[in-house]
Amino acid sequence: MRVVFAGTPDFAVPCLEACRAAGAEVVAVYTQPDRPAGRGRKLAASPVKTAALAAGIPVEQPESFKAESDRDRLASYAPDLMVVVAYGLILPRKVLAIPRLGCWNVHASLLPRWRGAAPIQRAILAGDEVSGVDLMQMEAGLDTGPVLVERRTAIEANDTGGTLHDRLSALGADALAEGLRRTMAGETLTPRIQAEGGVEYAHKLDKAEARLDFQLAAIALERKVRAFNPWPVAEADVAGERLRIWSARALDGVSSSAEPGQVIAATREGIDIACAEGVLRLTSIQRPGGRPIGAADYLNARPELKQAVS
Template identity: 50%
Template sequence: MRIVFMGSPEFSVPVLEALVDAGHELAAVYCQPPRPAGRGKHPRPGPVHARAEALGLPVRHPETLRSDAAQAGFAALEAEVAVVVAYGLILPQAVLDAPARGCLNIHASLLPRWRGAAPIHRAIMAGDAETGVCIMQMEAGLDTGPVLMRQSTPIGADDTTADLHDRLSAMGARLIVEALARLDGLVPEPQPEEGVTYAAKIDKGEARVDWTRPAGEIGRLVRGLSPFPGAWCEIGGQRVKLLGAEPVSGEGLPGEVLDGGAGGAPVIACGHGALRLTRLQRAGKSAQDGASFLRGFPVPRGTRL
């Protein structure tokens, strides 16, 4: 099929590669414009931009799709379908209507649960038992369109957002190739009105750990925000990211270090239960497992975080 691909971050790259490998014609790749990055703050292409250029595909990165010129340029591509995954811009109705067979979105949740910007983070933070990927026909509402295909995967007790990100990206790539191959026979399934939840963008203010919360809740926060933006607390006056944690038995004052010995990972008392910190990162340092962290940065038992 003649396809316009629209995506920007690393999550979208396997989907782009799968479409190319399946033999589809990529009329153009749309992505976010290059952003300042690195010490020199020079504009740097994003992951999809870089991969599309490496594949020899035409790339477009408009700041907006609301102008008449941008919409006319999109329509002139005469695509049969647009495949959209984590693009980052709202598609106006004129863009949604331009492809002959519409726009298909790959969304990383089991709709209607977790519509919106941060479905992977929110599923882990909420303690969901499973998540998945939906192939959805796009319409003007936020992730409200009918679903063509869906596939689920369990959320393991140790899964972080990084783990699910990679798993769901690969799943979405496989599912969209299958959906395009079966497009004539797929029946759109309207989303039910019950069970709708919204995955709001992660606010950095959510990332600071409140040790008065239960250990299980804090553990889900840590896993849900790992690796970015990273849950954090202050240890010895230094800000430390918490990238891995697991609930364990233990009691003490919230934030009290129950075990800070260099032989194992630090254990911190919570409002209910305790949490073993299995992976930590000090500012300007590489991430370390808990035991390695304590060897270089001892935290005495009884310290309050």
């Protein structure tokens, strides 16, 4: 089977490797154009491009498929199938029609819940107990196609955006490998049409969302801290200082009559802050220009905070 693979970030790399391991011939890799990155803002290749070049696979980086020449270039690879994983471009109908078997997409949610750009973080923010990965036959609509293979996983109480990302990336590769093996063995996969109800859209993350508002419930803020680790990382004003919050937890059964945002306790275990509902304990924080540290180290640098609430 001749496969064209389209993907960009780290999440997609295991799926590229799964295509090759399943015995498919990956004839080309499509990925986003090199973008400025790092403090020097030098152009950097995507993780998928790096993996493709290491494997000796031709790489294509069109800005879009609006030009007929870009679609002709894709068609010249004569793909049986195009596999799309976090590519970053919406494929027009003319592109979807090029491969003999159409296009498959590996999507990090249990569709139709969390269609769109940020399904992993949105699932944590919403307090979902289960997530997963769907291998989907692509249609013109956004993540609307029928599901071919599905994998599920529980969202654990300590999962972050990063840990769930890594687990779903591996599950996505597993689901894709199954779909490829079965198809290459001559089986026709049975599609499951998505339900009409339960549709949620996972809008792209915005850095402004990372600000913690202590007028909200502590459990909602805990989920935000977890969801936005490792990006964009939650931020909060704590006793007059802007901090990045890497880990925090809502204290079970603890409440406070203090004003939301007020530090009510500061110990080696964490810095407890009153919320509109409940108390949030900050356990790993980062000062401006510093690195993430535990509450004990932070209080060593700010002993007045410990004294103020003693």
